[in-house]
Amino acid sequence: MQKHIFLLAILLSFSIDAQQKTYCNPINIDYGYTPFEVFSKQGKHRATADPVIVNFQKKLFLFSTNQEGYWHSDNMLDWKFVKRKFLRDNKYTHDLNAPAVWAMKDTLYVYGSTWESDFPIWKSTNPTQDDWKIAVDTLKVGAWDPAFHYDEDKNKLYLYWGSSNEWPLLGTEVKVKNLQSEGFVKPILRLKPEDHGWERFGEYNDNVFLQPFVEGAWVTKYKDKYYMQYGAPATEFSGYSDGVYVSKNPLEGYEYQQHNPFSYKPGGFARGAGHGATFEDNFKNWWTFQRFLFLQKTTSKDVWESGLQVLIKMM
Numbered sequence: 001m002q003k004h005i006f007l008l009a010i011l012l013s014f015s016i017d018a019q020q021k022t023y024c025n026p027i028n029i030d031y032g033y034t035p036f037e038v039f040s041k042q043g044k045h046r047a048t049a050d051p052v053i054v055n056f057q058k059k060l061f062l063f064s065t066n067q068e069g070y071w072h073s074d075n076m077l078d079w080k081f082v083k084r085k086f087l088r089d090n091k092y093t094h095d096l097n098a099p100a101v102w103a104m105k106d107t108l109y110v111y112g113s114t115w116e117s118d119f120p121i122w123k124s125t126n127p128t129q130d131d132w133k134i135a136v137d138t139l140k141v142g143a144w145d146p147a148f149h150y151d152e153d154k155n156k157l158y159l160y161w162g163s164s165n166e167w168p169l170l171g172t173e174v175k176v177k178n179l180q181s182e183g184f185v186k187p188i189l190r191l192k193p194e195d196h197g198w199e200r201f202g203e204y205n206d207n208v209f210l211q212p213f214v215e216g217a218w219v220t221k222y223k224d225k226y227y228m229q230y231g232a233p234a235t236e237f238s239g240y241s242d243g244v245y246v247s248k249n250p251l252e253g254y255e256y257q258q259h260n261p262f263s264y265k266p267g268g269f270a271r272g273a274g275h276g277a278t279f280e281d282n283f284k285n286w287w288t289f290q291r292f293l294f295l296q297k298t299t300s301k302d303v304w305e306s307g308l309q310v311l312i313k314m315m
Contacts, residue, residue, distance in 0.1 A: 029071055029079045031064065049235075050098040050145075050216070051289045052277045056108045060281070061127055063099045063110065072128055076281075084130050086112060086122055098216075098275075100146035104157065104176070109135060113144045113163075121179055136179040141172060147277075148174070149219040149226075151250065158250050160188060160228070163215035165201075169230060171217075171251045186251045190214060191232055198241055198261050199232045205239055216242070216275035219250065226250050229262075231274035235291070239266045240274035242290060263290045 031048040048064040055061075062071040062079065071079040086096050096112040103109075110122045110132075119142075123135035143161035150157050157176050162169040168190035172181040191214045193200040201207040212233030220227045228245040241261035245254035263273040270292045278288035 027062075027076070027079065029062070030081060031067060049291055050275055051291070052099060052101045053279050053287070053289060054101045054103050054108065055279050055281060056103040056127065058282055059128065060279075061101065061108065063096065063101045065097050065099070066095045068095045070127075080128075082128070082130055084132065086110060086132075088120070098145045098163075100143075100148050100159075102148040102150055102157075104150040107135075109148065111139060111143075111146055111148070113146060114142055115144050117142045139179070141174075141181045141183070141185070145215045145217060147217045147219065149221070149250065151221060153221075156250075158219065160217035160219060162217060163213065165211040165213045165234075169214055169217050169228075173251065188217070188228060188251070189230065189245050189254050189256075192256075193233070196243075196256075196260065198239060198264065199243070201233045203237050203239070205233065218277045220278045221250075224248065226254075227278075228254055229276060229278065229288075231276070235272075235275065238271035239264070240272035240291070241265075242274050242276050242288075263288065265292065 048067055051062060051064040053060055053062050058074075060073045060076060062073070064070075068085050069081055069083040071081050073079045086099075096110070098113045100111045101108065107123050107125050108127045110124075112119050117138050117140050119139065120134045121136040121139055122132045124132045141159065143159060145163040146159060146161040148157060148159050155176060157174045157179075158171060159174045159181065160169060160171045168187040170185050171188045172183075172185045174181050191199045191212050193208075193212050197205055199205075199212050201210045201212040213235075214230055214232050215235075216229065216231030218229040220229070226247050226249070228247070229242050230245070231240060231242055234240065241264040243260040244257045244262050246257060247254040261273075263276060265271055265273045272292050273290040276288045276290035278286060280286055
């Protein structure tokens, strides 16, 4: 089974003029068609995942897994691709995996998943062009499924990461001046499948023998509160969803929201709604993109999984 990803956006806001054509679902972008040879062993296909959209300089920048580039748009309808390879060697058989992207002051930053201390933080003040420089040669803490949150009010930067059925999501402060953590890492949250049925492992949330995976951290600050999104129980399931914890502190005190999961679609042609990212557009509307799965029959015997994403107003 191969995963295909395409992007779907749903605006949950009442302030947009119904007559205005501002976006298209699914987003019509030319994401990679078998971007790496190793991915074609079970058939050629388009593939991407783990989308991140950041509003920077009144433009939207979209990054996702294994694309050797990224897109930007003024209106979520017309997207322009910028070809860019962020890996500096051939150590990995992929490009950016579950990338972290964030805006800090007049600069856009990018960092890719790694368990090792071997990946630089890239920066650009002109990302509509392939104009990037290395901000830090190596992020010493390393992080898989990373997400950075820049708190403009405090001029502080935080890193969250994790993708495991054993360890919780973790967080640390990253110093703005040198883009390094001082090593004070805090556990942010772990799954509680015994209490939250949607977090249980399995296609039908019925596998109590394997622990579920928590991943896809993303933090949004809204009215002095920090909203932590996370994906569970595993990316391959129809019930893959995002939940939310909320806190008044960016690194501790997160409380589970009883309405969870906040994005959930276990049935139908398009299924699953996890590993998302949330942003505010230029008109004060909140959007979140979520990954979905759908089934596509390509031959008489091949049925492949594919995916998308959705936009939800979470606050």
